[in-house]
Amino acid sequence: MILEIEKLSKKYGDVEIIKDLNLHIKKGEFISIVGPSGCGKSTLFKIITGLLTEYTGRVRIDGSMVKNKVISYLPQKDLLLPWKTLYENAAIPLEISGVKKERWKEIITPLMEEFGLSGFENRYPHELSGGMRQRGGLLRSFLIDSDLMLLDEPFGALDALTRSSMQDWLLEIWKKHNHSILFITHDIEEAVYLSDRVYIMSARPGRFLDELEIKFPRPRKKEVILSQDFLEYKGRILEKLK
């Protein structure tokens, strides 16, 4: 098990934010969390990454405490540093983990190609489209040495067409690299299309109301979203969120 959370609760002052959460992710799984705004999804991510340390319950990554682990985390905004080029942004995790500068290029260049960013290495974030900035943020997340990736609504700010192609692209990249992904989204269709399982979270204090296994075969084709089964999954999630 790559991530195990048991009876996790968190308060800010007297306000209960999340309550009694249990969640587990196996190696290579794609798991989504859907829930209303403010239910504590980002708070959960901050706990998993060790940014928040005051909570009750148990969080284990590869069997160890969170504080001993480096986790790949892409927050809602891509957070590329505006004063650094795409290449320099991509190099940050390598610099932090002590990879020698002479090796950066050989590591970054093939990934730039894979992420559709070749030729844009020397551009600054404001010179890139929204989809490119998100891919740049994801590329940087991939360079963090972690099997577990936390993606917080990464496609929320993109237009529908770009979002749809980014979803397929993410599935390809995920399969190729065999990471485990925990994905936050407000978009129920996105959660069903991408995931092996979907956790449905209640309004604050966030609790898991249900966990749904999505049984579509992989690789997935976009046509699946027109199927009766897809509508049923969507209906079951909407029903729980009512």
Ligand SMILES: Nc1ncnc2c1ncn2[C@@H]1O[C@H](COP(=O)(O)OP(=O)(O)OP(=O)(O)O)[C@@H](O)[C@H]1O
């Ligand atoms: N540092 C803080 N102090 C007090 N309350 C906070 C703090 N950070 C977040 N909250 C509150 O905790 C609740 C959960 O916030 P969180 O950002 O985790 O929700 P979310 O589910 O990610 O929301 P969204 O989907 O809108 O991004 C919100 O009501 C928020 O106002």
